[in-house]
Amino acid sequence: MRYSRMLIPTLKEVPADAQVQSHILMLRAGMIRKLAAGIYTYLPLALRSIRKVETIVREELNRSGAQELLMPMVQPSEIWESSGRWNQYGPELLRIKDRKGGEFCLGPTHEEVITHLFSNEIKSYRQLPINLYQIMDKFRDEIRPRFGLMRGREFIMKDAYSFHINKEDALESGYKVMYDAYTRIFTRCGLKFRAVEADTGAIGGNYSHEFQVLASSGEDTILACDACEYSANVEKAESKYEMTGEVEPGSAEVVEVHTPNQRTIDEISAFLKVGPEKLIKTLIYHDDDGKFYAICLRGDEELNELKLKNHLGVNAVYAAEEADILKQTGAPVGFAGPVGMKLPVICDFSVKTVADGVTGANKKDYHFTGVNRGRDFEPIAWADLRCAKDGEGCPRCDGGILHEYKGIEVGQTFYLGKKYSSKMKAVVQDENGKDVAVEMGCYGIGVSRTVASAIEQNHDDKGIIWPLPIAPFAVEILPVMMKDDAVREAGEKLYGELLELGIEVLLDDRTERPGIKFNDADLLGIPIRITIGKKSLKDGNVEFKLRRSQDVELIPLTDIVTKVQDTIAALMAECSGE
RNA sequence: CGGGGUGUAGCGCAGCCUGGUAGCGCAUCUGCUUUGGGAGCAGAGGGUCGUAGGUUCAAAUCCUAUCACCCCGACCA
Numbered sequence: 067m068r069y070s071r072m073l074i075p076t077l078k079e080v081p082a083d084a085q086v087q088s089h090i091l092m093l094r095a096g097m098i099r100k101l102a103a104g105i106y107t108y109l110p111l112a113l114r115s116i117r118k119v120e121t122i123v124r125e126e127l128n129r130s131g132a133q134e135l136l137m138p139m140v141q142p143s144e145i146w147e148s149s150g151r152w153n154q155y156g157p158e159l160l161r162i163k164d165r166k167g168g169e170f171c172l173g174p175t176h177e178e179v180i181t182h183l184f185s186n187e188i189k190s191y192r193q194l195p196i197n198l199y200q201i202m203d204k205f206r207d208e209i210r211p212r213f214g215l216m217r218g219r220e221f222i223m224k225d226a227y228s229f230h231i232n233k234e235d236a237l238e239s240g241y242k243v244m245y246d247a248y249t250r251i252f253t254r255c256g257l258k259f260r261a262v263e264a265d266t267g268a269i270g271g272n273y274s275h276e277f278q279v280l281a282s283s284g285e286d287t288i289l290a291c292d293a294c295e296y297s298a299n300v301e302k303a304e305s306k307y308e309m310t311g312e313v314e315p316g317s318a319e320v321v322e323v324h325t326p327n328q329r330t331i332d333e334i335s336a337f338l339k340v341g342p343e344k345l346i347k348t349l350i351y352h353d354d355d356g357k358f359y360a361i362c363l364r365g366d367e368e369l370n371e372l373k374l375k376n377h378l379g380v381n382a383v384y385a386a387e388e389a390d391i392l393k394q395t396g397a398p399v400g401f402a403g404p405v406g407m408k409l410p411v412i413c414d415f416s417v418k419t420v421a422d423g424v425t426g427a428n429k430k431d432y433h434f435t436g437v438n439r440g441r442d443f444e445p446i447a448w449a450d451l452r453c454a455k456d457g458e459g460c461p462r463c464d465g466g467i468l469h470e471y472k473g474i475e476v477g478q479t480f481y482l483g484k485k486y487s488s489k490m491k492a493v494v495q496d497e498n499g500k501d502v503a504v505e506m507g508c509y510g511i512g513v514s515r516t517v518a519s520a521i522e523q524n525h526d527d528k529g530i531i532w533p534l535p536i537a538p539f540a541v542e543i544l545p546v547m548m549k550d551d552a553v554r555e556a557g558e559k560l561y562g563e564l565l566e567l568g569i570e571v572l573l574d575d576r577t578e579r580p581g582i583k584f585n586d587a588d589l590l591g592i593p594i595r596i597t598i599g600k601k602s603l604k605d606g607n608v609e610f611k612l613r614r615s616q617d618v619e620l621i622p623l624t625d626i627v628t629k630v631q632d633t634i635a636a637l638m639a640e641c642s643g644e
Numbered sequence: 645c646g647g648g649g650u651g652u653a654g655c656g657c658a659g660c661c662u663g664g665u666a667g668c669g670c671a672u673c674u675g676c677u678u679u680g681g682g683a684g685c686a687g688a689g690g691g692u693c694g695u696a697g698g699u700u701c702a703a704a705u706c707c708u709a710u711c712a713c714c715c716c717g718a719c720c721a
Contacts, residue, residue: 078670078682079656083714103713157645158719175721209645209719223721276721475721512721546680581681588681599680 067539069574073110075099076586086283088518089214091530095589104211104219108514111590114538114570115517116222120201122254122535123224123511130247132197132226137179139203143169145178149490160207172205177508180227181490184504191231191494194504195239199226201513215518216474222513229504231496233483236505241273241481244509248277248477251511253643256533257520260471262288263298264478265372273481277511278473279519286473289454293466301372304450305468306459312415316422318436320405326431329400331365334433338424342366346423346437348402350391350409353380358394360402360409362445364416365424367452377412377449401426404443405434413445414452474519477511524614530591531614534637539572541630542592544584546599548577556608556623557598563627569634588613594633596626 074096084090092098097112108116124134140162146152151159152171160172173179180198188196201224211219226244230236245261252259257279264276276299278288289305290297298304328337335342345365351374352358359378363369375383388399394409395402403425404411417423423437437443460466487493488503496502517536524531534540541564545557554575561573572592574583587595597609597618607620610629621629 075654077655082650082656085715100713156719204721206720210715210717212714217720221721225721477721510721515721549679577679579679579681579683581679581683584681586682597680601680 067572069572070576072572074586074590075109076589084214086213086216086522087525088216088521091521091525091589092214092518095530095591098214104208104217106215106218106220111538112517115520115532115536116513118536118538119255119513119516120222120224123201123251123513126247126251126254127197127199127224127226130197130243132199132228132247134200135198136200136202137173137176137183139173139205140170141173141179143171145182146171149178149181149486151178158207158209160205174204174206176200176225177227177486177490181486181492184229185491185493188229188492188494191496191502194494195228195230195235197226197228197240197244199224199509213518215514216522218514221515224511224513226509228507228509229487229492230507231494231502231504233505236481236483236507237273240505240507241479244479244507245275248275248479248509248511250643252277252279252476252516254535254641255516255520256535256641257476257516258523259476260288260290260297260473262290262473263296263302265299265302275479276473276475277477277479278471279476279516279523280471281474281519281522282472283522284472284474286475288471288473289456289468290471291460291463291466291468294460294463296460296462296466296468298454300453300470301370303454303468304461305454306461311419313419313421315438315440316436318422318438320434320436320442322427322429322432323435324431325401325433328431328433329398334424335365338433338435340424344420344423346404346417346420346425348404348407348411348426350386350394350402351383352386352390353378353384354382355380358386358390358409360395360404360407360411361414361451362404362411362417362425363414363452364420367414367416369414369451370453373449373451374412377447377451395428397426397428397430401428401430401432403428403434403437404445405437407443411443411445412447412449412451413439415448415450416452417445418448474515474522475512476516476519477509479509480507482506482508525591528585529589532591532593533641534593534634535641537591537593539570539592540634541569541571541594541596542587542590543571543573544587544595544597545574546580546583546597548575550600552603553598553600556603560596560598560608560623560626564630567627567631569630593637594630596630 076096077094080090081093084093097109098106100106143152159174162170203220204223205220208219211217228240230240259277259279261275261277264274287300288297289300289303328334331342331345331347342365346362347365349361349369351361371383391399406428425434425437427434456470458468460468484503487506492504493501494504520536521530543557543561545553548554564571591613593613595611606623608626610619610621
């Protein structure tokens with residue numbers, strides 16, 4: 067492609083409404099333009115990268131036995147009513163009417179459509195297993211779209227749905243296969259990522275993983291072991307911490323102390339001059355049935371609500387309102403404690419590391435000191451309820467330490483079991499002619515977000531540094547002076563030769579000044595740059611430079627094609643995962 | 645939806661308080677000179693000042709409403 071003919075409207079200045087690097091750089095590199103909040107046009111350069119990701123996704127999914135189809139973006143309300151989600155989904159579902167007043171929505175996801183299709187077309191266990199996927203635009207009317215392609219309302223997603231006759235199959239030939247395919251996909255994209263254990267909600271089990279591209283600007287926090295494969299979203303992560311540091315209960319007397327208006331851990335810690343690790347904090351929670359609990363943690367620990375929810379085996383947990391706390395504990399917020407607590411007390415393991423602790427007295431403006439477990443209170447359960455932290459022990463292996471990373475979620479795999487199939491009539495006849503609900507899995511990849519996260523992970527202050535497999539072009543030829551006949555002709559000749567070999571090459575044939583060309587080249591981030599200048603050309607050489615490196619090599623014109631081919635092969639091999 | 649902020653040329657902004665010819669830089673077009681890291685000179689084009697009402701002899705400027713966009717919270721690929 068000739069630069070002079072391609073729509074690449076680069077910007078020298080940073081657009082005022084962009085905050086994150088991927089957004090800024092995609093705007094500046096002329097890759098995207100906004101039409102409305104969270105809705106973008108992908109310009110030619112961006113589309114080339116998107117297509118590359120899509121191709122990798124297709125190749126790996128096809129290889130894993132999945133089949134591509136394409137479902138409608140506009141979906142009738144009926145199927146959403148039958149799944150119960152027409153009312154449930156909320157304002158994120160963009161609803162529209164046709165000319166006859168019929169109700170439709172723009173598809174935010176396709177469980178309804180795929181299940182509708184399945185129940186009509188798949189009747190027998192002999193047709194299973196089957197895995198169907200598509201790559202298309204989704205529309206989710208997000209409350210707050212932001213960060214360019216990172217969180218758009220319209221975005222490109224690959225969604226896959228698998229159907230199996232039994233759980234063993236679903237996990238082995240379904241979930242595991244997709245997990246491996248995802249690992250290959252992101253490896254082939256040239257991204258540094260981790261597959262982390264994620265919340266499975268009410269389904270339970272370790273059968274959901276988030277694929278997180280590591281980037282300091284990521285919104286998700288993950289903890290990963292430095293010795294084994296364990297890594298998990300901090301929302302779910304466990305650690306070996308609770309097994310260490312346990313102390314015997316102390317022998318101090320329980321003393322009621324006056325602590326006027328001292329509510330928070332910091333306030334009490336300062337007021338009584340004891341460290342927060344000597345405090346036991348008590349939080350009041352209730353589940354979706356309105357049942358209340360008192361949750362105790364060491365003062366310097368944070369409650370992981372997800373762990374609490376899973377421990378209780380309920381659909382949701384909520385922090386109690388101020389009025390409820392007064393009603394349930396007899397004291398205002400800040401003075402709850404396990405001693406004499408009427409509500410069931412559940413303690414995090416961290417409480418075992420506190421002896422002669424400080425707790426609320428369930429009485430306004432009073433706390434207890436010298437509180438010890440066993441003697442002064444007894445929880446109904448001990449559990450891991452705290453947020454795991456950087457530097458703590460790995461729960462899966464010996465000696466491994468967890469480290470914290472920031473990540474961008476680009477994919478998630480779910481084993482769903484029969485949760486949806488039983489509700490949505492996805493049934494087949496088994497060998498006995500009996501109807502059974504099928505085992506389902508669903509698997510998503512944010513394609514446009516993957517491209518954005520690649521930039522988030524690979525850039526410097528001058529611009530993008532594309533991983534070769536998803537770069538819009540592999541090579542950029544930069545003739546410094548197009549008006550110099552020798553330089554121009556050498557550029558054109560090399561351009562022709564590389565094209566002939568099927569190499570994707572961008573020829574900057576603009577008659578711009580060198581500074582503009584160099585800066586644009588850095589901004590666009592094409593992995594291989596070949597600069598053709600008057601002086602080196604006189605000796606029969608061109609300059610060869612990788613975007614990610616500072617080194618410039620002088621290569622004889624006669625060798626440059628081979629050099630490019632070898633370099634492409636080497637860069638691709640880095641991402642092959644072999 | 646709650647809180648904060650911004651709408652003036654393709655991009656970045658000034659002008660508004662104190663009403664009176666709509667400006668600057670970059671970009672664009674023409675010509676000449678320049679050409680290894682965002683050139684110089686000369687000239688040109690481009691704006692219903694987000695929109696709708698109101699006040700006024702007169703509104704980008706004051707008032708009212710409204711819309712859009714951005715940032716902080718709950719959601720998610």
